[in-house]
Amino acid sequence: MGKKFIVKTQRGMESVAANYIKEALSNAEVWTSPMGYSGLVLVESEDETALEKIQEIPEVERVIPVLAEVPAVLDEIVKTAELVAPMIGENETFAVKTKRRGKHDFSSIDVNRALGARIQELTKADVNLSWPDKVVQVEIIGDRAYVSVVPGEEFRKFTPDKIDARKLFRKVTLVQMPYWGDYRACRSFGEKIGRAAQAFEVRELIIAPKEKMDAYELMEFIRGVKVGQESRYQIQMEAYPWKVEKVPISVWDLYQVVRDKRRNKRLLIITDPKGPTLAEVGKKLARDMHYAKEVVIFIGSREGIPRGLFRFADYVVDLAPYLTFATEHGIPAALVSLWEVYEEFLREGEEDSE
Template identity: 85%
Template structure:
């Protein structure tokens, strides 16, 4: 039997050596035809898959069912044999990874092989969450065909609640970092990256008093750089359109006046408040129904105590601990999401 083993790029030789130790009689080929992240294993050991998966460097061990020339007609010729392994009441998808130059594309394989299997089985195609995946791995002049169960680890599944339900109505009010120009720039980058990572409704940079214009300028430059770096990654990683988070500057006290006047939910993160566990049920409910959730995050100094009277909640995220400035946004948003998600699931269950 033959296995196509996938690993992190650069780990092929290390992984191959561990496989040779586990399967002394196996033929092991690291980086076939120079393609990284791959190891081909051929062995007669019936427990080979179990032994291979005991190696931490191995990410996946795909058992090859059919090996044919990397030609479209040859790949389609195994459709009948593959169809025997898929029941009519199951859903399936064909996924192809092509390495090398060929006179057909991965989409050609997906479409034509998928159509033929559907015709033979009458099973439905489900590209998002199939019961079974017909995996076609093409390496140079060879095509390896496997049948896999639906993926165990997936980013987007129906049972997960989209975190954007909360974050798209969150406005972050961040006090700027001040002091050394380089430090201002560095902290600005981290804060800009964090705000963009969560795709919040808005980031408001809010000084509490007069401050050095050039220190603020460096901080804002950093925010822009950090935001842009994260935005470019999101554009490549997400299958949907990503927007840049709006960034504005506003006096801290005026933010409180305006948001309070317009009946927005105001949350201040500060060690002087009760722990999140003490208020989570009521806070989660209020966030669920709020039109806008405004979260205030300090920098070097906490949010002025006088503003606590105007907040709906003052919350201590981690008692007896003080977060570094760059950790304020991620700590606050992840904590808020945890209690929001729990409440959302309860609401959905009731409905």
């Protein structure tokens, strides 16, 4: 009897992946969308190199070697701890993660708790839900449960060695000149800007006209900002393990923003091709951002920030020499570029303290 593998794909790509698996493993048994669940392929093969061959298929997102297959009954799943225990050292940490598909008289949390307790009893290993050395993966598909032991997730979003970008963005205020012109264009650009500001979870977004403008054009722009912000906020609510707040949005005259922020000694940054490059000022800029109470970044729209304001800025920075960013790219380009120099500053500080 061969080894079994649970193969995960993007939804709708399971049939494509299954066909490539059949080509790579000619004698394998392949079940596409078992029990009707999309994004899954079950594979059984006697080929000793099956894992490597499946991993070479780009449509495959993840391959999980099955250690034990049992009926989807809680007591039966808990019994697999006898097979799992030898694969977890006493000095290692572990976590049980369960994905349940179908109707059962127990929940995924019930599995995690019961199986985890039994493994801990057998191994004396500690549980670590955030950064485990080993993950006991339980995949339940209808009336069958497949148990595996895999290394701690290779492609984690949040790991201890990554510096939280929100360290910087929480004190960033974006000052965005509004887009004007055709109503539909105003709304479209507003959506992109609202989505970008919310995506970075900045301290505040200030919409700042530099002069009198058409009220209805501004109205459509702001409507777009609201729609874009809301769409991104809903995604964040589902995707992030922490509480997400909506970015405050206000309207203020551009020149008054400069007067107020300058008077209150905030760090003012204008992005414009007339300034020096980040490579020239990056280290000093990163240090100033680190110690600043608030970092205020001015971004133009159709036209750049008025040149007369340059002398009131602490920095005028050219993010990409010989290139001019489109209006909707201003926020992402500025924040990603500034984060890179800021992260380098933080890491150099960590090295110096060692």
